Amino acid sequence: MLDKFLSLFLQSNCPLCQRSTGEIVCVSCQNQLKNCQLNNPCQFWQGKLPLFVWGVYQGKLKQAIASLKYDKHLQLAELMGDWLAEAWLNTSYYKQTKKLTVIPIPLHPKKLQERGFNQAELIARSFCNLTGYSLQAKGLERIKETQAMFSLNSLNDRENNLRDAFVLGKGLQKFRSDSPVLLIDDIYTTGTTTNEAAKLLRSHNILVLGVGAIAIAKK
Ligand SMILES: [Zn+2]
Incomplete structure (x- = not known):
């Protein structure tokens, strides 16, 4: 009763x-x-900046990410971060890399103020809770306001839009850890954003293992 x-x-x-x-x-x-989950989250784990991704940006998963960002249902970030972590814990990469520093792709401060939270940070936080990795929420700072990537057609336009968009955040200025970095974002579209972030980190001799994302937008 x-x-x-x-x-x-x-x-x-x-x-x-x-x-x-x-x-x-x-x-x-x-x-x-x-139903939006990929059978193999490691299928894009290759090349210069390997990608680990939970699902395809479509249907219910697309709705869930929109609901998190625009309707502010923050508990969805917890759920999706958990699922990303569960998928990661099932891979051989987890057994090989017990120490990782997790850095979410930051929003520009103006956008952060408008939205009130960074969805990538919330996902990264939940991912770290399950994996035990250390979160460096202020690892990167976004200093350039950029246009929405979908409004830009050519690769050149996208790269120019993102050029010098990031600087090292307060959390990494005295970073001396030998553990590699995993970047976290909600949606992976063309990879231009995460490439630019990785380029900046690597220019400071920080080892970037790859990117973790909830959803990949397929053309
Ligand atoms: Zn429902």
Whole structure:
């Protein structure tokens, strides 16, 4: 009786369909989210800046990221960060790299003020809670306001837009750790943003292992 009463009390609305649920998102939406999951999150783990990615930016996953950013359902970042961590813990990379410094891709301060939070930081925080990696939330700073990447067509335009967009943040100015860095972002589109961030870190002799992202936008 008491359990029933408590579970009623702890019900809230699923941020993705408004149905009542005792979890962060309802079971039906969880299943739809898992339909967006990649079978192999390591399929892009190659090249100069390897990418580890949980799912495809489409359907319910696209809705969940939008709901996190624009409707401010911050608990979605916790869920997605958990899932990214669970996928990572199942890889051989985890066994090889027990020490990592995790750095979220920062927002420009003006954008951060508008939104009130950086979704990549929240995802990175949740990822670190499960993996035990150290979070360096102020590892990078964004000093240039950039145009939305989807509005730029050519690779050249995108690179120019991002050039010198980042500087080392306060958290890394005296960085002496020998553990490599994993960058975290919510959506991976062309890789221009994370490439620019990695370039800056590498120019300071910081080892960048790769990028972790929740969703990849496929053309
Ligand atoms: Zn739902």
